[in-house]
Amino acid sequence: MIAVENISKSYSTRFGPRTILDNVNFRLERGRNIGILGQNGAGKSTLIRLISGAEKPSSGHIQREMTVSWPLAFGGAFQANLTGLDNLKFVCRVYGVDYKPLIPFVEDFTELGIYFREPVMHYSNGMLTRLAFALSMAIEFDCFLIDEAMVVGDARFHEKCHIELFHKRKDRAFILVTHDANAIKLYCEKASVLQDGKLYPFDTVDEAYDFYNNGLKRLPAA
Amino acid sequence: MIGGNSVMRSLVIQNRTLHALMMREVITRFGRDNLGALWLFAEPMLFTLGITALWTAAGMNHGSSLPIVAFALTGYSSVLLWRNCANRCLGAIEANLPLLFHRNVKVIDIFLTRIVLEIAGATASFAILATFFTSIGWMAPPVDMLEVVFGWFMLAWFGTALALLIGAATAYSHVVEKLWAPASYLLFPISGAAFMVDWLPPAFQKVVLLLPMVHGVEILREGYFGNVVKSQYDAGYMAMSCLILTLAALYLVRDAANKVESR
Numbered sequence: 132m133i134a135v136e137n138i139s140k141s142y143s144t145r146f147g148p149r150t151i152l153d154n155v156n157f158r159l160e161r162g163r164n165i166g167i168l169g170q171n172g173a174g175k176s177t178l179i180r181l182i183s184g185a186e187k188p189s190s191g192h193i194q195r196e197m198t199v200s201w202p203l204a205f206g207g208a209f210q211a212n213l214t215g216l217d218n219l220k221f222v223c224r225v226y227g228v229d230y231k232p233l234i235p236f237v238e239d240f241t242e243l244g245i246y247f248r249e250p251v252m253h254y255s256n257g258m259l260t261r262l263a264f265a266l267s268m269a270i271e272f273d274c275f276l277i278d279e280a281m282v283v284g285d286a287r288f289h290e291k292c293h294i295e296l297f298h299k300r301k302d303r304a305f306i307l308v309t310h311d312a313n314a315i316k317l318y319c320e321k322a323s324v325l326q327d328g329k330l331y332p333f334d335t336v337d338e339a340y341d342f343y344n345n346g347l348k349r350l351p352a353a
Numbered sequence: 354m355i356g357g358n359s360v361m362r363s364l365v366i367q368n369r370t371l372h373a374l375m376m377r378e379v380i381t382r383f384g385r386d387n388l389g390a391l392w393l394f395a396e397p398m399l400f401t402l403g404i405t406a407l408w409t410a411a412g413m414n415h416g417s418s419l420p421i422v423a424f425a426l427t428g429y430s431s432v433l434l435w436r437n438c439a440n441r442c443l444g445a446i447e448a449n450l451p452l453l454f455h456r457n458v459k460v461i462d463i464f465l466t467r468i469v470l471e472i473a474g475a476t477a478s479f480a481i482l483a484t485f486f487t488s489i490g491w492m493a494p495p496v497d498m499l500e501v502v503f504g505w506f507m508l509a510w511f512g513t514a515l516a517l518l519i520g521a522a523t524a525y526s527h528v529v530e531k532l533w534a535p536a537s538y539l540l541f542p543i544s545g546a547a548f549m550v551d552w553l554p555p556a557f558q559k560v561v562l563l564l565p566m567v568h569g570v571e572i573l574r575e576g577y578f579g580n581v582v583k584s585q586y587d588a589g590y591m592a593m594s595c596l597i598l599t600l601a602a603l604y605l606v607r608d609a610a611n612k613v614e615s616r
Binding site for chain 2: 142180183184185186187199201202210212213217220221222224225226227
């Protein structure tokens with residue numbers, strides 16, 4: 132279970148504090164999932180960072196009674212000098228997992244070939260993305276955090292990610308944040324909309340979808 | 354929930370995280386080419402050798418009977434010990450920001466990783482050079498090994514507290530980075546590395562003894578040279594200063610961790 136209780140987050144700017152999340156609440160039980168819809172800048176990534184524990188909320192509390200992944204396919208932590216294997220070893224050490232049995236999976240999924248043992252600085256963007264996703268899958272979590280903006284790549288890669296995440300790990304919980312209502316319709320059993328820092332929960336994905344679209348229409352045309 | 358077990362569990366996780374960060378840091382910093390991880394102490398050794406040669410040429414023992422090689426080695430190694438710790442923690446949060454996405458990786462772990470590596474490098478450099486110079490007869494073995502270790506430990510403590518303080522302070526303002534460079538440069542000549550407090554005029558002695566690291570170098574040298582030098586120090590003062598610095602640093606680190614914006 133994850134319980135997000137009354138969390139707010141504000142960042143200081145030169146023009147005073149700016150509230151990004153305003154008193155957000157939700158609960159996610161083991162094995163369930165939720166989609167969070169929001170436009171660019173709505174605070175989706177901030178919410179993911181708070182749930183992952185990378186940052187602390189300005190107020191409120193997050194209770195985690197299951198293991199929670201880092202934001203999926205997040206590749207920002209790759210150091211140029213380190214090889215793909217070094218990065219696997221690093222995350223395994225951090226989470227207390229033996230890396231050796233995981234090498235075949237990561238090699239197979241990333242299709243890096245000899246580059247798996249070459250410094251990351253020689254990787255293409257596609258190779259980096261595949262490595263990032265494979266590392267996210269190498270460590271088993273009860274709940275995955277998926278920031279859709281981070282998962283990019285070609286159709287074949289999408290398909291592979293899809294199989295790993297939604298088929299092989301369909302017993303797990305996940306939180307998917309995206310601006311794409313179709314993705315949520317496809318994967319999620321429940322949805323909420325994040326707008327102006329507030330989270331609006333809905334019982335069905337369709338209701339959330341309507342609210343999100345109407346909300347968009349209400350905005351003055353640019 | 355809170356009890357012996359949860360403390361043990363936290364320690365296990367922190368231990369694991371520090372190990373992971375250290376292995377990562379060593380490769381990131383030194384790579385796998387040529388000497389690789391050996392640079393951890395090869396670099397401070399080169400510095401110390403250079404300074405030792407310079408000081409020998411310049412006669413920096415100021416006409417005292419102290420053997421110059423041992424004087425330079427004890428002095429410059431002490432400076433490296435605390436200064437490198439602080440230098441490495443400068444901007445360390447920013448360099449490792451993405452790692453904070455792993456919940457077990459805390460800001461303090463990033464600092465501790467760098468501090469432990471710096472202390473290990475400086476200690477290995479000091480030990481190897483001292484052994485080498487002793488074996489070729491350029492310096493005598495220490496008179497009181499235990500006191501040398503004690504002085505070194507105190508300097509390492511000071512370095513750790515200072516590094517945490519400086520590292521956390523950069524999270525508040527980048528001005529700290531600008532100020533630390535000249536500050537460390539100016540602190541070097543008055544840090545006790547290049548003189549014995551006893552050689553100074555009494556009025557100046559009082560001022561210099563306000564600096565905690567001066568006490569550490571004096572302890573180290575008393576341990577090394579014994580009664581040949583007249584050391585002036587107050588271990589209690591140094592311990593108290595380090596303790597206050599440590600508490601202030603830990604408070605700042607915790608507060609800085611709340612301010613960090615990961616990306």
